[in-house]
Amino acid sequence: MAEESEQGYTLQLSEPERMRYRMMAENARENEADLWEYSGIVPGARVADVGCGPGAVLVEIAQIVGPEGTAVGVEPGEPAREAAREELDALGLDHVEVRAGDGEASGLEPGVWDCVMMRHVLTHTGDDAERIVAHLATLLAPGGHLYLVDVDLDATRTSPPDPDIREQFERYSAFHKALGNDVRIGARLGALLRAAGLEVAEHQGSFQRIPALLMAAGGPLVSAQEAMIASGVLSADETDAWEAARQRFTSLPDAELWFAGFIAIGRKPGMV
Numbered sequence: 001m002a003e004e005s006e007q008g009y010t011l012q013l014s015e016p017e018r019m020r021y022r023m024m025a026e027n028a029r030e031n032e033a034d035l036w037e038y039s040g041i042v043p044g045a046r047v048a049d050v051g052c053g054p055g056a057v058l059v060e061i062a063q064i065v066g067p068e069g070t071a072v073g074v075e076p077g078e079p080a081r082e083a084a085r086e087e088l089d090a091l092g093l094d095h096v097e098v099r100a101g102d103g104e105a106s107g108l109e110p111g112v113w114d115c116v117m118m119r120h121v122l123t124h125t126g127d128d129a130e131r132i133v134a135h136l137a138t139l140l141a142p143g144g145h146l147y148l149v150d151v152d153l154d155a156t157r158t159s160p161p162d163p164d165i166r167e168q169f170e171r172y173s174a175f176h177k178a179l180g181n182d183v184r185i186g187a188r189l190g191a192l193l194r195a196a197g198l199e200v201a202e203h204q205g206s207f208q209r210i211p212a213l214l215m216a217a218g219g220p221l222v223s224a225q226e227a228m229i230a231s232g233v234l235s236a237d238e239t240d241a242w243e244a245a246r247q248r249f250t251s252l253p254d255a256e257l258w259f260a261g262f263i264a265i266g267r268k269p270g271m272v
C-alpha cells in the first residue's frame with residue numbers, strides 16, 4: 001500500500017512496514033514511559049496524536065487513557081487512516097476516532113487537550129513546521145503538554161560502518177533537503193515550542209539503536225524509494241542495488257543502525 005498525502009509525503013505501508021511501526025511504538029511506550037506520564041498520558045486523559053500514520057502509537061495511547069479517556073488520531077493520508085482504523089478495530093479499540101486533518105488544520109477542539117503528540121512528522125513539513133507547532137499549541141488545555149519527537153537524519157550511523165548504507169542515507173537526506181525539509185529538526189524542537197508560547201519542560205536527544213531485524217522490515221530507505229524515483233533522484237535500476245545492500249547489511253550478525261532521536265515537551269502556561 002502506498003499513499004501520497006496532501007503534503008506530498010509518501011508512505012508505503014506493507015505488512016512488514018506496519019509491523020515495524022508497531023515495534024517502534026511498543027519501544028517508545030516502554031522507553032518513554034516516564035515522559036508520557038509526565039505529559040499527561042494517563043488513564044482518563046484527553047490525548048491526540050497528530051500525523052498518527054498507521055496508528056501504532058495511537059494504539060498504545062488508547063490503551064493507557066482507557067475507555068474513560070479520549071484518544072484521537074489525526075492523519076492526512078487516507079490509506080494510513082484506514083490502516084490505523086484496522087489496527088484499532090483488531091484490538092477492540094473502536095471508541096478511538098481517526099480523523100482526516102493535518103498539523104495546521106487538525107479540526108480538533110481548541111483548549112481542551114491534556115496532551116498532543118506529534119512524532120516523526122515535522123521533519124517532512126518544511127516551512128510549515130512553525131505554523132504546525134503554533135496550531136498544536138492552541139489545542140492544549142492550560143497546563144497541557146505538546147510532545148514532539150523527531151530526528152537528525154544527518155547523524156545516522158551504522159555498526160559496522162557500511163559505505164553503501166551510508167550513501168543511501170546521504171541520498172535520502174539530500175532528497176528531503178531538496179524538498180525544503182529540515183532533516184536536522186530534532187535540535188530545533190525546543191525553539192519551535194518556545195515560539196509557540198509554550199514553556200519547554202524537556203528537550204533531549206540521544207542515539208537509538210535500531211536492531212537489524214527492524215531495519216530489515218523496512219524504514220525510510222524503503223518507504224521513500226517511490227517518491228525518490230518519481231522526483232528523479234533515484235533510478236528504478238538502482239533500487240535493486242539498494243535492496244541488495246540492505247539485505248547484505250541486515251543479515252550481518254551484529255548489524256545495528258544508530259538513529260539520532262529528539263524529544264521535546266512544551267507546557268501550556270496556566271493552571272491544570
Ligand SMILES: C[S@@+](CC[C@H](N)C(=O)[O-])C[C@H]1O[C@@H](n2cnc3c(N)ncnc32)[C@H](O)[C@@H]1O
Pocket residue numbers: 005007009011021050051052053054055056057075076077080101102103104118119120121124125128
Ligand atoms: C513517518 S510517519 C509517522 C507516523 C506516526 N506519527 C509514528 O510515529 O508512528 C509520518 C506521518 O505524517 C503524516 N504527515 C505528513 N505531513 C503531515 C502534516 N503536515 N500534518 C500531519 N501529518 C502529516 C504522513 O501522512 C505520515 O502518516
